[in-house]
Amino acid sequence: MERLAIHGGPPVRTKPWVSKYMGSEELGAEEKSRVLKVLEKKRIFRYLPDGLETSEARALEEEYKAFLGTKFALAVNSGTSALICALIAAGVGPGHEVIIPAYTWVATAAAVAIVGAVPVLAEVDSSLTLDPRDFAAKITSRTKAVIVVHMRGIAADMDPILEIAQKHGLMVIEDVAQANGGTYKGRLLGSLGHVGCFSLQQSKVIASGEGGMLVTNSEELWQRAVLYHDGAGYQFRFTERKIPAFPGQNYRLTELQAALCLGQLEKMPAILRTTRENKRKLVERLGAQGKIELSPVFGTERDLGVSLIFYVSSEEKARQTAQALTAEGIPAFQVYDRQARDQHIYINWEFLLAKRDPWGGNFPWSLAPEREIEYSEETCPFTLDLLSRAVQIHLNHLVRDEDLRDIEAAVGKVAFHLL
Numbered sequence: 309m310e311r312l313a314i315h316g317g318p319p320v321r322t323k324p325w326v327s328k329y330m331g332s333e334e335l336g337a338e339e340k341s342r343v344l345k346v347l348e349k350k351r352i353f354r355y356l357p358d359g360l361e362t363s364e365a366r367a368l369e370e371e372y373k374a375f376l377g378t379k380f381a382l383a384v385n386s387g388t389s390a391l392i393c394a395l396i397a398a399g400v401g402p403g404h405e406v407i408i409p410a411y412t413w414v415a416t417a418a419a420v421a422i423v424g425a426v427p428v429l430a431e432v433d434s435s436l437t438l439d440p441r442d443f444a445a446k447i448t449s450r451t452k453a454v455i456v457v458h459m460r461g462i463a464a465d466m467d468p469i470l471e472i473a474q475k476h477g478l479m480v481i482e483d484v485a486q487a488n489g490g491t492y493k494g495r496l497l498g499s500l501g502h503v504g505c506f507s508l509q510q511s512k513v514i515a516s517g518e519g520g521m522l523v524t525n526s527e528e529l530w531q532r533a534v535l536y537h538d539g540a541g542y543q544f545r546f547t548e549r550k551i552p553a554f555p556g557q558n559y560r561l562t563e564l565q566a567a568l569c570l571g572q573l574e575k576m577p578a579i580l581r582t583t584r585e586n587k588r589k590l591v592e593r594l595g596a597q598g599k600i601e602l603s604p605v606f607g608t609e610r611d612l613g614v615s616l617i618f619y620v621s622s623e624e625k626a627r628q629t630a631q632a633l634t635a636e637g638i639p640a641f642q643v644y645d646r647q648a649r650d651q652h653i654y655i656n657w658e659f660l661l662a663k664r665d666p667w668g669g670n671f672p673w674s675l676a677p678e679r680e681i682e683y684s685e686e687t688c689p690f691t692l693d694l695l696s697r698a699v700q701i702h703l704n705h706l707v708r709d710e711d712l713r714d715i716e717a718a719v720g721k722v723a724f725h726l727l
């Protein structure tokens with residue numbers, strides 16, 4: 309075996325690694341003509357009084373409904389605003405607790421605090437998604453909802469989660485920001501809980517730069533989300549409002565961004581066929597090497613294949629492995645690197661650890677001082693240990709078999725020397 313590149317040997321790969329983006333890599337003539345059409349129509353606001361028929365945002369909602377098979381959809385301006393609208397729609401507010409996984413983007417936790425509820429952290433398991441047992445253990449009489457995050461393209465284990473939630477009468481919000489187009493036992497993610505939330509930010513499977521989508525089968529939840537996303541309630545010029553009025557925001561999606569996204573939904577199945585097939589091959593080949601640990605869920609139906617994460621025996625080994633792989637020409641990183649302050653890991657959510665609100669106080673934690681909730685290294689030690697031993701490589705649909713072979717060779721070489 310050659311010397312490691314990090315020790316002066318020849319690297320496995322000298323070609324640059326592929327981009328980490330997916331849908332946005334495929335932007336082309338179709339999106340250009342769709343965006344130009346908006347400019348030609350001069351309709352750049354979705355709720356013009358003359359009707360919704362020619363609105364691109366409405367068309368995007370129709371496409372999402374058809375794709376997911378849900379009765380209602382609402383286009384919004386980000387995944388964060390989709391989560392906030394979902395929580396408001398679900399009736400979550402001051403006095404409530406919402407269970408979220410300890411590994412998710414910071415927006416999941418922020419959305420809960422923003423609506424005045426307390427985020428309660430639960431461990432993830434080796435699938436990188438909510439551990440159903442810890443979810444059950446974290447339920448109290450104050451728990452109103454759970455946000456299930458399909459993290460890194462991996463579907464959470466929805467059957468036990470839905471069963472536990474139903475038993476306790478909890479609302480289930482799916483955060484599908486990182487797994488658009490994913491499935492669980494043949495059912496599309498986002499359509500399994502009470503509300504599904506998507507992000508269309510650039511690093512997602514399909515993207516409009518910024519944007520989001522909320523889906524549900526409940527008319528009441530949809531109406532509440534619609535009113536919260538647009539305090540003006542313009543939708544109710546065209547649809548009978550069946551809910552009492554309350555104040556809302558402006559989280560409306562622009563027509564230009566909606567048009568940009570429309571063509572991408574059609575391209576999504578082809579993108580995901582490639583990422584899934586790549587991941588299946590990688591898991592099979594790396595698993596055969598026997599030097600690294602993979603979750604049994606990786607490479608299965610539950611995995612979209614948009615990233616490769618594997619586990620090694622210690623934090624130190626993960627740091628060395630990531631550095632050595634990067635030197636071999638495969639950019640890799642340790643998922644929980646203490647220096648990196650990655651906002652996907654709860655220990656780096658500064659506001660949460662300090663229980664701080666935007667006004668210098670401790671709302672909403674201050675509402676229930678008798679309920680002692682602490683956020684520290686002891687809150688979710690399994691997650692921190694797992695992520696500190698995890699090494700990640702970005703994958704997308706541009707990865708070819710020769711790139712997979714480079715990953716395989718680099719992991720094999722690094723494992724031979726270091727693991």
Ligand SMILES: Cc1ncc(COP(=O)(O)O)c(C=O)c1O
Pocket residue numbers: 386387388389412413415416457483485486507508509518519520
């Ligand atoms: C798991 C998760 N939830 C929520 C969000 C928030 O989405 P956005 O960036 O569109 O607000 C993201 C995106 O970064 C995410 O990865």
